[in-house]
Amino acid sequence: xxxxxxxxxxxxxxxxxxxxxxxxxxxxxxxxxxxxxxxxxxxxxxxxxxxxxxxxxxxxxxxxxxxxxxxxxxxxxxxxxxxxxxxxxxxxxxxxxxxxxxxxxxxxxxxxx
Amino acid sequence: xxxxxxxxxxxxxxxxxxxxxxxxxxxxxxxxxxxxxxxxxxxxxxxxxxxxxxxxxxxxxxxxxxxxxxxxxxxxxxxxxxxxxxxxxxxxxxxxxxxxxxxxxxxxxxxx
Numbered sequence: 001x002x003x004x005x006x007x008x009x010x011x012x013x014x015x016x017x018x019x020x021x022x023x024x025x026x027x028x029x030x031x032x033x034x035x036x037x038x039x040x041x042x043x044x045x046x047x048x049x050x051x052x053x054x055x056x057x058x059x060x061x062x063x064x065x066x067x068x069x070x071x072x073x074x075x076x077x078x079x080x081x082x083x084x085x086x087x088x089x090x091x092x093x094x095x096x097x098x099x100x101x102x103x104x105x106x107x108x109x110x111x112x113x
Numbered sequence: 114x115x116x117x118x119x120x121x122x123x124x125x126x127x128x129x130x131x132x133x134x135x136x137x138x139x140x141x142x143x144x145x146x147x148x149x150x151x152x153x154x155x156x157x158x159x160x161x162x163x164x165x166x167x168x169x170x171x172x173x174x175x176x177x178x179x180x181x182x183x184x185x186x187x188x189x190x191x192x193x194x195x196x197x198x199x200x201x202x203x204x205x206x207x208x209x210x211x212x213x214x215x216x217x218x219x220x221x222x223x224x225x
Contacts, residue, residue, distance in 0.1 A: 032212065043217055049213065103156035
């Protein structure tokens with residue numbers, strides 16, 4: 001079993017839709033949770049960062065962490081064609097000194113105009 | 114402009130021919146890391162460095178070497194490349210105490 005599982009998609013939605021992206025994980029030591037966005041032929045860029053459980057909102061993006069279920073989510077409201085990209089979840093733990101990162105395989109999202 | 118640069122961006126080589134992929138950052142970051150990205154497997158960490166002369170293995174270090182003699186540079190060395198090292202490689206850096214990793218543009222390596 002992989003430490004982090006992420007549905008690869010692809011996920012196609014119409015412009016303006018609410019998008020939900022999810023990851024599950026097995027290592028209860030993870031405390032730092034991140035979402036990266038990767039456009040085609042580019043390196044990943046950090047979208048959202050959350051420590052431990054709870055929600056975090058930044059504009060159209062909301063990140064949720066449920067440590068009891070070992071489940072994290074990224075919601076995108078009013079999705080735009082410019083949101084079309086691959087979204088990667090990533091996690092790390094205090095035990096690793098936050099130096100080691102485990103990434104999900106990524107979900108490809110396409111927002112149709 | 115704050116950035117992470119990698120060279121070369123594209124490389125086709127043959128089995129066994131030693132190669133080095135360079136990575137440089139201009140943000141004075143202590144932490145640097147190398148990843149490989151493969152379809153269906155995602156990003157996997159190869160090696161990381163917490164500071165000059167301090168490195169450690171990630172999840173997939175076999176077949177790779179790194180060195181950190183200067184803060185800004187973190188080269189990835191493949192001493193005897195094999196076809197299973199064909200991949201897209203990313204270098205990243207992060208400031209101490211910060212959570213955001215800045216990624217380079219990637220190096221697409223093909224080993225024949």
